[in-house]
Amino acid sequence: MISGILRVGEYEWEVPVGFVPGMRVPGHYFLSDALEKTLEAGAVQQLANVATLPGILRYSLAMPDIHWGYGFPIGGVAAFERETGVVSPGGVGFDINCGVRLLGTPLSVSDLTRRRELVETLYKSVPTGVGAKGNIRISGKELDGMMTKGAGWAVSSGYGMPEDMERCEEHGNMVQADAGAVSMKAKQRGTPQGGTLGAGNHFLEIQAVKEIYDPGAAGVFGLKPGQVVVMIHCGSRGLGHQTCTDHLKILESAVKKYHIPVPDRQLACAPVESPEGKAYFSAMAAAANYAWANRQMIMHTVRKVFEKMYGIEYESMHHIYDVAHNVAKMEEHIVDGRKVSACVHRKGATRAFGPGHPDLAARFAATGQPVIIPGSMGTSSYLLRGTATAMERTFGSTCHGAGRVLSRSAAKKNISGTGVKNNLAREGIIVCAPNDASIAEEAPDAYKPSSEVVRVVDAVGLSRLVARFEPLGVIKG
């Protein structure tokens, strides 16, 4: 155990004020004994660093997939009072609104013939990997549409159905977006990349519903045992990366202007209501919208491929939900009995709004929002639902995935990509990737077990298990 940390519950740990100088609140994270063994000191340091930022409410929080990142730890959640607090790109990351989308199909596993052909067709149809350009030509006006309307732009441009939007965090559109706050450079990067998956840990996976834990919620979400679903994991591409780079530079100057001491330069920030803070937030929202439009366009391509290969109707493939993993939001929460308007940062964490939350579509009023937790390549992914406990304890937040335990170079050194591919093939899982080294980097052994991460959030009540999926085919970015 890292020295100076207190265990305060079976799955709960506290980083006391004073762990690093200038902490305004304690750090608090959720972790099991098994996961605690791989916790890096760097991640705890980053959690404590976040606690030094002005206006932070209650705790600097981290979910059970906490690991060492830059600025915030990955798995980090922090809410800052809107009037006195800050907004920081260090709490969002370069890949703004990197997130996950889940598409249902009317097919069951036994219907899924020609599986290799399906995976290879999807691999050819969805541009993937470093340097990939989109198949869809986007004009300047259309790019503005992506940034201001998000998934709504994609749907009105013919890449989906109106019902897709209500099954999406924020209905796929942050209304605070201002395309004017996004630089020409970011727009130049984003223009050719609409509908592309990207690289690294991004993926498109064909999965089957293997287990249902909560039949009531699964029914509301539109899932049944043995059903084939498709999971899409990607973000805002170069447009988001450049937006973070541009505004980080502006906020680096802002910390001097507003006399905000930051223990890590990546935590550059500005008051939420300052011109610099507002400019970053509205540009970040535009990049988040681009990401929702991007995932909507990819989902459209997937639907077209299934429609053609299996003769099923486009309209029979229902969007289940879409969540952001890297984003800051203006939300209202109850803190110590009073309603507070806060800027909530989730960096490698998922919103998990509980039953009855006014921001959710009526269909999720009784269940809470769907929460999608991807596993590492070749392992189970999960669907959970948001809870009242998350609203009370973590500003309506839960984990986002498995979390790495091996660095990419260690994975490449110790794991054979070809071996992983062959092992998965023996289990009937087909993998398409730009090269075998990239398979090694994302191999299951490089990650914490996602089953343990979701077990902890379920045990604490930050979200509740609904269903488990097993992969059938993987397209790795």
Next chain:
Amino acid sequence: MSYIELPHTADIRIRVTSETLEGLFSETAAVMMTIMYGRADPGTVRRSISIESDSTENLLMDFLSEVLFISEVDALVFSSVVVLLSGMRLTATLLGEPFDPGKHRGGTEIKGVSYSGLRILKEDTGYVLDILFDV
């Protein structure tokens, strides 16, 4: 000029050493190309960068971010990066070849250059840089 990879689970953190500050800048840009594209063969397409900043660290950040930007929007893989520094002013000449999916898909996308843990030290034998790339 050389570099080693430092421990980091999620991202790529490296230590670059060079006798000169110019060498440190150009070597770091070359390492970025290797991370992203796996390999970079000599090419003849030329690009120039000319920027100013208020500190050596910020100049490096701006330079590397500019290399990332040009490489992506012009679809170029640079094999030669020559940097000239005059105070806080940088000029660089980059030579490379067009991105070729058949040849350059061996790497990992760098999403951004982080300020986290960024450090440039002057030692007796030259300069040492620690830097983190979000991948």
